[in-house]
Structures are given as C-alpha cells and as structure tokens.
Amino acid sequence: MWKLRLYVAGQTPKSIRAFANLKKLCEEHLKGHYQIEVIDLLENPHMARGDQIVAIPTLVVKLPQPVRRIIGDLSNTDRVLVGLALQQVDFPS
Numbered sequence: 001m002w003k004l005r006l007y008v009a010g011q012t013p014k015s016i017r018a019f020a021n022l023k024k025l026c027e028e029h030l031k032g033h034y035q036i037e038v039i040d041l042l043e044n045p046h047m048a049r050g051d052q053i054v055a056i057p058t059l060v061v062k063l064p065q066p067v068r069r070i071i072g073d074l075s076n077t078d079r080v081l082v083g084l085a086l087q088q089v090d091f092p093s
Contacts, residue, residue, distance in 0.1 A: 002026075002034040002084075003062040007053050010042045014073050018057035021074035029086055059083075 006022055008015035019038060026034045039047045041056060051060045051069075061068040061084060070083040 001063060002030050003037070004034060005037045005039060005051065005060040005062055007039045007041055007048065007051070007056050007058045007060065009056045010040060015057050017075065018059070018073040021077075021080075022059060025074065025077060025080060029081070029084075 004022065004026070006019060008018065019036075022036060026036065041048055041053070047053075051058075053060075055071045057071070057073060059070040059074060059080075061070075068083055068085075070080055074080050
C-alpha cells in the first residue's frame with residue numbers, strides 16, 4: 001500500500017492541478033494500492049514542520065520506504081514516476 005501526502009495551500013489552480021495529476025497517476029499505476037492524504041497548510045500550518053515542507057505543492061511518499069518528496073504540480077509524469085521509483089531513469093547514450 002502506498003501512503004501519499006500532498007501538501008497544498010488552499011484551492012489554487014496549481015494545488016488543484018497537483019491533486020488531479022496525482023489522482024490520475026495513481027489510478028494508472030497504483031490502482032487500488034494507494035491512499036492520498038491532502039494537507040492544506042492554510043488550515044494546518046503546523047503540519048509543514050514534520051515533513052520539512054519548504055515549497056508547495058509537495059508530494060511526500062510515506063510508504064513504501066524510503067520517504068521521498070516531489071515538489072510541483074506533478075505534471076511531468078516521467079519525473080513523478082522516477083521520483084516514486086516506478087520508472088527507471090533513462091540516460092542518453
């Protein structure tokens with residue numbers, strides 16, 4: 001089971017896009033094996049300290065270990081898949 005925590009600040013276009021991109025990616029690659037928790041830092045600013053959030057939106061992968069962070073609206077699918085360790089990095093020859 002993948003435990004994902006998405007940090008946002010309100011319902012900004014970037015925050016909404018990050019959640020939509022994450023949901024789509026999870027449905028395509030982790031179907032039925034993920035849990036998304038959305039933390040709005042406008043409502044819970046104290047939560048940023050525990051996961052060392054310095055920019056938003058930020059996705060924190062709690063499980064499986066190790067904990068990983070991906071910053072941005074998650075629109076670069078290849079980068080997100082590499083960050084989640086679901087895809088290998090392709091280096092140019």
